[in-house]
Amino acid sequence: MSPSTPHIASQLRQMIYYHLDNNLVRNALFLAGRLYAYEPRTSEASYLLALCYLQNGQVKAAWETSRNFGLRGTHLGCSYIYAQACLDLGKYLDGINALERSKALWAARNNWNKHSETRRQQLPDAAAVYCLQGKLWQAHKEHNKAVECYAAALKLNPFMWDAFLNLSDTGVDMRVANIFRMSPEMHSMVSSSNLEDFELPSDKVLPPDGPLQTQANVNPSLDPFTSATFRSDVSTTHGSSALWEKLNGSTVSVASSGTAPHNMREGMETPGGQSSESDDPRVTNGGGGAEVSWEPPLAPAKKNRTIQSINTDHPMNPPPKMRPTGFRPRTRTKGETDEQTTVHGEKDITTGHRIGDRKRTVSGQVAHPSTSHSTDQGTGQRRSVRLFNQIKPTSKFSTAALGVKDSRELKKVRATGTKGRIATTSSVGRVVSGNNRKHIGEIHDSDSKEYRGTSVSTSNGNQPAPPKGSVSERSKSVEALAWLLDLFSKLASGHFYLTRYRCSESIQLFNSLSQGQRETPWVLAQIGRAYYEQAMYSEAEKYFIRVKALAPSRLEDMEIYSTVLWHLKNDVELAYLAHELMEVDRLSPQAWCAVGNSFSHQRDHDQALKCFKRATQLDPQFAYGFTLQGHEYVANEEYDKALDAYRNGISAHSRHYNAWYGLGTVYDKMGKLDFAEQHFRNAAKINPSNAVLICCIGLVLEKMNNPKAALVQYNRACSLAPHSVLARFRKARALMKLQDLRAALAELKILKDMAPDEANVHYLLGKLYKMLHDKGNAIKHFTTALNLDPKAAQYIKDAMEALDDEEEDEEDIA
Known part of the structure; x- marks a missing residue:
């Protein structure tokens, strides 16, 4: 008998995801080709093949493969892969249109807090799509629309760090603390996630389309991200958006439509949350598939044991509730809840047999606890057994109330209780009898979600109390989330202050981090950049040295380190840094910038220009490489070429103040003082705390015979940088021109002591x-x-x- 088409496709999909998860992309690509050949007209096959192409670096192939379903918006995965390929290929509007056409598939999706070692959401959610849309709009130079997309992504998921970094780069004003706050939605998501392991049902059964892909398992009524408020927020314009108001001065969190219930405190300590290797024997390695416990199963109970003795074996950890198997979890109305108590004798939808039929495992134990011990529906004994199957038993249950019949029942309860102590949810897939077995192609990593226990109401409407462990686990998860939000708030605030060139505040925030978080390459590099922006090159060098010691192969921010060494005239260290970076990756723009700075320090401007051009060839959006080209052209007095280089830098990044400064310098040398003043002021708007830029404005005004206006700029520069020799020198010279000789003498005496x-x-x-x-x-x-x-x-x-x-x-x- 030939195998069926769905089972062959399912097997291939499982193998593709297996190889992708193990970073065997070439194997996954080959298997995806077999699946595409087997099902050439299905969107799932096109998506998996395009995904493998993209992860293998074949962007054009991914674009071609996903274009059919991606452009039409009929498959979310294809649209997302197509948009990612469009971002790399420069087809920005095509990617935006593809995401807009598939909006119905992702607008209500939120996968936050739904990922673990064994459970995964393969398709993107709304936050991921908004982040990608923001990148596309930003690359298309539509900064207002990019800001709206980034803000929407952060509202749904404040841990979308990429969206925050890009939002900071746009230069928009925002209150970072409003983004990283505990919102009621996040609180409810964490709580429902913890309770799900004990009593909450899944929303739907996993379809056979993807072996690792699960669907949203939060009821729409409980999902805070499907409210009408959210939909109206993300559809408004940049000027009147309620979401935009949350980023700019509102007390409401970006991640919430209401007031945050918890205020983070400064210097919060790490909560004592459990690690992955918890001491609690009920914790498993994940929530999906056949669960593998951290401890071996306990030995079967002896036949002469009683229920009372079982309850007293582990007084600190009573066995958790058994999972009812008579219902498919779904959202129920009040009327349906009242009817739940009458359907326990119905056929089990997961096995195809009545609950009363006793299937046996290899060891001979009963696979499914029977819910019909007698034919009398009204006896207290049957009711107590039914409750025992739904509610976690405690030591308060007596032997008589549980209705113990014989040693076989004792053995059954003992086996189930033992398994419950090891795993939060039992594995139905361990049943050996024929009708309960699934085909291999139908088993997915998240299958156990179909069998999660439901919180079944009794006839009087009272719900059973949650297990004792659920309250503590929920509180620990909330504490951990609050700690993470506090950490991200400090990191984000430090980076935000740095992008606004409030360097002292940035350094102060980064230094307030715990030692473990502070002594990381990213944070140390940020502190080094902050000192560099303050022209404190010796201090910046100390931090970059620590970065190199912690991460010798790091490339990010190394172009700044090379410039620091250039200013310090440390030729040997600069040449050594360039050599190291070339060994790490000779195709990185940072390495070529370091090489160029080394040649520039040796006054070999032509060779330096070649290196800087190579850097911008490797990354056309590398604004700093264009700026360094302009500096070398100025040194060679090639002012027209310098203007082009600086303009290319501004085109790559409009807030790159060094390029605006370079334009002002060139116009100043060319005698076009009006243009020079305008460009210096543009640079000072981006970096208002830079005393050198303020002095440049004053110098141009001084050349325009306006010493009074120049003196105003010099006073401002001295207040920003009291130890700046340049600012105080020019201030004294302006005072001499204005014949204020006594004030000039006072300034020069201070200056003589400084230099x-x-x-x-x-x-x-x-x-x-x-x-x-x-x-x-x-x-x-x-x-x-x-x-x-x-x-x-x-x-x-x-x-x-x-x-x-x-x-x-x-x-x-x-």
Whole structure:
């Protein structure tokens, strides 16, 4: 007899997912080709083949394979793979249209808190799709729509870190604390997830389409993400969206449509949650499939044991409730709940036999507890046995109430109780008798969800109390979630402050993390970048050294480290860093930037340009590579090429203030002061805490014969960076132009203490004393400047001769 088509396809799908999960992509790709050849017209086969192509790096093949069903929006997986391929191939609008056409398939999906080692959601949910849509809109330069998509993704899943990073890069104002808060929806999701292991039913049975793919198992009435409020939020425009208000000043969390019930406290300690190897013998390694316990099963009970002795064997852990097998879990109305108590004698839908039929396992024990011990429907004995099958028994149940009949029943209850102590939910798939066996192709990793116990009401409407462990597990999960939200809030706030160049606040937040979280490559690199933005290169170098020690193969942020070494004039370390990065990945733009900086430090600008161009060829969106190209063109006085390079950097990332600064510098050198001032101000809007940019604005205003406006900028720069020699020097020079000599002298005295070996400071002091007619101090500082900078001897000697000529003129007048 030839095998049936569904079973062959199911076997192939299981093998594909097996190889994907074990990172055997080439094997999975070959099997996906067999499945596609077997079912060329099915969307599932196209999706799996496109998925394998994408994970194997064959983006164009994934695009072609998923295009048929992806463009029409008839299969969510195909649309998602197609949109991802469109993002890589630059077909942004095609990807956006594909996701919009499949919106009915993902708009109400939320897979948060539904993944484990053995349970998985293969198709994306709304948060993942919104994040991908945001990337597509951002690449298409539609930043307002990208912001809306990122905000919608974070509302559904605040742990969507990629969406937060991209949202920060757009430059939009937001309150980070409103994103990472415990919302009522998240609280209910965690609670229902924990109770599901004890009493909540699944919403539907797993279809045979995907071996690892489960469906949403939260009732629509309990699902906080299917409310009308959410649908209206995500459909409004950027200017009037309620969701947008939550990001900008509202006390309501982005992840919630209501007020958050729990406020996180600063410095929250890690809750004492259980690890994966918990001491609780009831914890298993997952919630789906045939469950494998962490402990071996206990030996069968002796026949002369009683129910009372079973209950007293483990006084700290009473055996959990048995799973009722007479119902398919689904959402019930009140009327249906009242009728539940009358259907225990019906046929079991999972086995095809009546509950009273006793199927045996290999050991001879009863596979399914019988619910009909006698023909008398009204006896207390039958009712107690029925309750025993639905409610977790405790030591309060007496032997008489349980209706013990013989040693076989004792053995049955003992076996079930033992298994219940090992696993939260029993495995029906262990039954050996023929009618209870499934075909291999129909067994999925999440099959056990079909048999989860339901909270069955009694005739008087009272529901059984949840197990004792469910309350503690629920509280531990809520505590763990609150701790994670607090951690993410600190990490996100630190990164947000860094992207807004509030570097001191960023460093303070990162340093407030626990040592384990702080001593990680990502956090240390963020602190290093914060010091770099403050021009504190020595401090930045210390943190990047620690990053390299922890993660020698890390490439991210290494272009900044190479620039730090360039500023410190550490040629040896810079060359060594470039060599290391090239060994790690010679096709990374960061490695070529390091090589280019090394050549630039050696003043080999042509070779440096070649390296920076190679970096931007490898990554056309690498804005920093374009900016470094512009700097080298300026050094070669090729201003037109420098303008093009800086403009390419702004096109790659509009908030890259270094490129705006470069444009201002070029226009300043070309004498186009109005354009220079405009571009310097654009750079200062992005990075308002950078004293160098403020000084550049002041310098341009000074060249435009507006010393008063320049002085305002210099005062601002001195307040931002009190230790900046450049800002204080230019402020003193502006004061001298405005004939405020006493104030200028006070500034220069402070400056002399800050930079005693700076020739320009002593030269300016000499000119100031000359204006004050203090010839002795003027000659003293001119001489000091001459000794510090012999190359400027001609200028200094001219100033000293002018001082002598002025003195002679005064004598003639006298």
